[in-house]
Amino acid sequence: MGTMDTEIKLQNTKTRKKEVFEPIDASNVRMYVCGPTVYDRAHLGNARPVVVFDVLYRLLREVYGAHHVTYARNFTDVDDKINARAAESGRQIGDITAETTQWFLDDMGELGALEPNHMPRATQYIPQMVAMIEDLIAKGHAYAAEGHVLFAVDSWKELYGKLSGRSVDDMIAGARVEVAPYKKNPMDFVLWKPSSDELPGWDSPWGRGRPGWHIECSVMSYELLGETFDIHGGGNDLMFPHHENEIAQSCCANGDDSFAKYWLHNEMLQVEGKKMSKSLGNFFTVRDLLDKGYPGEVIRLVFLQTHYRKPMDWTDKKAKEAEATLRKWRALTAGIEPASSAAAAVLAALADDLNTAGVIAELHKLAAAGDAAGLLASANLLGLLTAEMGAWAAGPSADFSGYEETLFKARQKAMETKNFSEVDRLKAVFVEAGLEVRMSKAGVELVPGAGFDPDKLEGL
Known part of the structure; x- marks a missing residue:
């Protein structure tokens, strides 16, 4: 299996260019995506990177063969938002994170997302984080101060800010940085912080504490995918500071500037033309929509109608149109065996920086031509018209x-x-x-x- 002659092109945030994807090792293609902080149900915006990178995962599996692709996506299960949720609800932190992790997997499964090969939780990697922090101190890239350990951006000044395209001086001028007396430079960020008795904490050379947010992804990607790997993805809201800080940590720990070769970022999501917010009353979790009767497959198709690098607008009108389309396609492909592979034009559109809107146009052409077998194989590549996703359309209402x-x-x-x-x-x-x-x-x-x-x- 595999169509290795397909040329994949991806927009690399690191170089600001669309580049031909050349894996470090074609027999072991590796991708890391930043996952959720598990303190609540995933909202609609959280689902966008999941669907986007699920499509990329499916494309890589199609081109290189399923056994030659490794996809890791983490769960952040140590975080101040989780601590706050535990304090206000009186529940155990472990109960909250276990429940919300399972909710996330259930909800994303309903959107047709395959489970990644690895789903590490931050709390499983604390000793490795301590070791990486010790290494950064030893190499002069970090320093301990008042129970905290901070990354020294001055030790990496030439390259810090490359991903988001800002200089350290610009960042200081416009940044919402946490001002603390023990920082040598206001941009220095926390690798380790002290924990009081009621907060989760682990023993370390700097006293009982917990890791900062950024160090976890550097450690887990290193442990699961190695010092350098192919693709690092996430929402563009993570570009700074999270991804910028990951690059700094990992490159300094590795002693070179390799880390991830291609960086991909998806744009944000709106609802009915406005930014999603609780105050506007347009804030939905994925579960809210599923419970309202929007099938997961319909939600997925609405997402895929917009290119991942464009802002996406969720509207009720789009959902109704997507539902009508899927009913039509499911009727056309009922009882049909899929073709042996997706249509060439579909694979070409998908390989061109995940042009899912272009793919959907091709699917409409296949449907219009009455090519049910081609439509089915091509839609399956996008995670649509699969047997698992079809219950909503084949219910008793049929x-x-x-x-x-x-x-x-x-x-x-x-x-x-x-x-x-x-x-x-x-x-x-x-x-x-x-x-x-x-x-x-x-x-x-x-x-x-x-x-x-x-x-x-x-x-x-």
């Missing part, structure tokens, strides 16, 4: 024969009595439920539309 018969009989009766009020009542109920009513001499057909809601048929 059989309308009983309702069709009721309407047919009512119409026959109306022809005799010339009283069409019952026919009109039934039609109104079906239309309100999102069914298109098609009546002809031959009989009655009910066809579900985009907003079909089977609950509205109860009590007929």
Whole structure:
């Protein structure tokens, strides 16, 4: 398996250019993506990098073979937000992180995301973090002060800021940096901080404490993927300071400026044209949408209609259109065996910096041409029209024969009595439920539309 002759191009944040992807080792392609901090349900914005990098993972598996791709995505399970949640709820930290980690996996699974090969939790790697911090101190890139250990950006000044394209001086001028008397430079960031008795803490040469946020990804990527690996991904909100600090730590620990070869960042998400915020009332978790009856496959298709480097706008209209499209495609491909591979034009669009919008245009062409087998294989490459994702479209609502018969009989009766009020009542109920009513001499057909809601048929 594998179509190694496919040339993948990716927009590399590090070089600001679209580059041909050349893996360090084609038999061991490695990708690391920053995962969630687990203190609550994942909101819709958290799902975007998951879907984006799931598509990249699927493409890499297609091109290099599934056994030659390793994907690691972490869980941050030591963090001040988690500590605060525990303090306010009176629950154990371990219970909160275990529950929210499972929620995340369940919710992302509903969006058709494959589970990464490795899903390390930060708390499993504390000794390795302590070791990397000791190494950075020994090499002159970090210093201990008042129970804290800080990274010294001056020791890496030439390269610090390269990823986000800012100089240290610019950053200090415009930064919201934490001012602390023990910092030698205001941009220095925390590698280790002291923990009071009620907070999670681990023994270290600097006393009982816990790691800073950035060190965990440097350590886990090193442990799982090695000193250098192919792709590092995440939302563009992580570019600074998180990814910038990871690069500084890892390159200084490794003694060179290798670390990740290609950096990919997805843009943010909006809802109905506005930034998602609790104050605007447009803040949704993925679970909120699933519970409201938006199928995971529909959410996934809406996400993929926008290129990952453009801001994405979630709208109800897009969801209804995506649902109608998927119903049509599922009807067309029902009972069909997929072609042996995705259409060449689909693979080419996907390999061009994950042009998912271009792929979807190709899927519409395949559907219009009636190429059901090609459509199915091509959609499967994107994680769409899979058997696992289909329950929503094949539910009990798929059989309308009983309702069709009721309407047919009512119409026959109306022809005799010339009283069409019952026919009109039934039609109104079906239309309100999102069914298109098609009546002809031959009989009655009910066809579900985009907003079909089977609950509205109860009590007929």
